[in-house]
């Protein structure tokens with residue numbers, strides 16, 4: 001591993017390990033991009049995947065929110081996308097303006113079109129380079145998060161060919177071809193493991209797995225088709241980190257909408273942190289997981305359009321809820337930030353978290 005500057009702010013890592021921190025660390029899913037004018041400026045001259053594949057540009061964009069919110073923000077997340085994994089497996093993915101696969105997997109026979117062996121160093125080496133460059137550029141100000149999409153969420157894009165409201169095609173696969181589906185999900189999971197281990201080797205200090213569409217499955221089908229791969233990833237990443245003498249970094253699972261599985265995930269998933277959407281009450285989530293895992297989340301991102309007083313009261317309520325029990329908590333939104341949010345309201349969100357999550361000093 002490269003020699004990196006020492007970390008000056010370890011709040012995120014301490015909370016992820018379950019520590020009750022002096023205040024909650026805070027960052028925002030999708031914090032680099034979309035709503036930031038400095039990102040839109042870079043986007044005028046460069047394609048989305050071109051930015052992902054150019055380490056200097058990815059580093060610059062990752063650093064933008066850290067510069068803008070210096071002293072208020074406690075983590076950076078590498079600028080990339082979950083869809084780089086299907087690309088590495090041999091699929092073409094365009095972004096115009098949403099993701100589009102010109103040649104999706106229509107039937108199980110189409111799986112033959114995927115690469116049988118995926119060399120992540122060759123296919124995704126540009127992400128590793130971006131991580132190493134960013135880690136140096138951050139100069140230890142905040143930790144750097146690496147990520148990947150969960151197999152079920154990636155499977156849905158690879159079969160639907162883009163975003164979907166009904167999930168008709170990918171659900172037809174799991175219900176009609178369960179064995180072939182599990183085989184493909186397993187192949188995606190293998191690539192995720194290699195990719196995440198490579199990210200730690202390149203400098204990532206925490207890993208997050210995004211299962212954005214977990215909540216589209218019944219709890220039975222989540223158990224059957226998503227959970228086994230999520231568990232496989234947490235177990236194998238940790239084993240491989242150990243075997244390669246790499247740091248055993250904390251791992252976060254964001255299984256959006258899978259709140260009915262929260263207790264099960266806390267007990268069995270093997271992740272250190274569980275990300276929550278806004279549909280579960282913070283105190284209730286804490287009661288369900290006890291101090292088994294740290295929690296991350298969960299303000300409704302739409303509150304960021306509602307003005308400063310609404311943001312303040314929601315943050316205050318969120319802080320009170322997460323503070324009802326013991327255990328680490330990382331403040332965040334319940335899903336990614338969306339375009340059109342005023343960056344000053346984001347600043348206010350951070351300031352409110354600082355104010356209302358600070359532990360009162362013992363007398």
Ligand SMILES: Cc1c2[nH]c(c1CCC(=O)O)Cc1[nH]c(c(CCC(=O)O)c1C)Cc1[nH]c(c(CCC(=O)O)c1C)Cc1[nH]c(c(C)c1CCC(=O)O)C2
Pocket residue numbers: 028029030031032033034043048077078079080081082083095097098099147163210212335336
């Ligand atoms: C489902 C998903 C995707 N990508 C991602 C997810 C999981 C998280 C989630 O559920 O929100 C993850 C992601 N995508 C992006 C990041 C970068 C890091 C960050 O700022 O958090 C991360 C962590 C950049 C991006 N990924 C994308 C953009 C905007 C593209 C552009 O600039 O044209 C950015 C900044 C494009 C993207 N990428 C994806 C979609 C559906 C879209 C189009 C809609 C949109 O997000 O604007 C797939």
